[in-house]
Amino acid sequence: MAGRIVVVGDLAERYEIERLLGERHPDLHVESFLHGWELVERTCAQPFEAALILKGPIAAHQQRLDTIAALRRNGFAGRILFAGAFLTEKQDAIRAGADYAFDPAKQATEQVVAAALFRPALAADHPYLRALFVGEWAEVRELGGQLPAIAPDLLIVATSCHPEGGFWAQLAAMVRSSAEMRCVVVEDDGGEDARTEALATGIQPYLVLAQDGLQPVLNLGRRFLREGWLARVAAA
Numbered sequence: 001m002a003g004r005i006v007v008v009g010d011l012a013e014r015y016e017i018e019r020l021l022g023e024r025h026p027d028l029h030v031e032s033f034l035h036g037w038e039l040v041e042r043t044c045a046q047p048f049e050a051a052l053i054l055k056g057p058i059a060a061h062q063q064r065l066d067t068i069a070a071l072r073r074n075g076f077a078g079r080i081l082f083a084g085a086f087l088t089e090k091q092d093a094i095r096a097g098a099d100y101a102f103d104p105a106k107q108a109t110e111q112v113v114a115a116a117l118f119r120p121a122l123a124a125d126h127p128y129l130r131a132l133f134v135g136e137w138a139e140v141r142e143l144g145g146q147l148p149a150i151a152p153d154l155l156i157v158a159t160s161c162h163p164e165g166g167f168w169a170q171l172a173a174m175v176r177s178s179a180e181m182r183c184v185v186v187e188d189d190g191g192e193d194a195r196t197e198a199l200a201t202g203i204q205p206y207l208v209l210a211q212d213g214l215q216p217v218l219n220l221g222r223r224f225l226r227e228g229w230l231a232r233v234a235a236a
Helices: 011-024 036-045 058-073 087-096 109-116 127-132 165-177 191-200 215-234
Strands: 003-008 028-033 050-053 079-083 100-102 121-124 139-142 154-158 182-187 206-208
Touching: 003 011, 003 036, 011 028, 011 109, 028 036, 036 050, 036 058, 050 058, 050 109, 058 079, 058 087, 079 087, 079 109, 087 100, 100 109, 100 215, 109 215, 127 215, 154 165, 154 215, 165 191, 182 191, 182 215, 206 215
Parallel strands: 003 028, 003 050, 050 079, 079 100, 121 139, 121 154, 154 182, 182 206
Antiparallel strands: none
């Protein structure tokens, strides 16, 4: 597993997670620090896919929250993972900007880290739809005239790219057979036949670009991608 993760915590906890990650994911690059400000400075200098804030004493709770907030203020684009035992401290971490908070007594930290590096697959046909998700936590793929053999986590299709009726029947079948795949249809043009065929599939959400604009497409896409990522990490 390739990737880069930065860790902050006390020496004993850092040593243990470095050992576990080194044994189970030897290709993963791990750097660790004692102080949150060191971690923040390092992420400003080098790109990392994830930041892990290890469990610490209650007296250090605010410092750990400050580390999360500082990462976000400095534009950290990776996933922030927070280890904690109490519900309130985990809730505080999410409010501060963490992506996932977990109890290391219930979920193995090294498994959470491995799952957190997963990027949901998004396939979209029109270039403007793909451009919406540049920089998002996703693997963005081009959807051509044919549906992919393996269903992505999120499929976004524009009516202007598929005027032929056969595509929409195939799409409906794929949606029915792929329970975990989410699909968004965007009516942007393509003529009345494409619109009729797309509506007939009953696929939802169905957004009309002239009425809704692009922002709802981005909002929905982000939500579905995040739900897919969270489901993977929660099951780790």
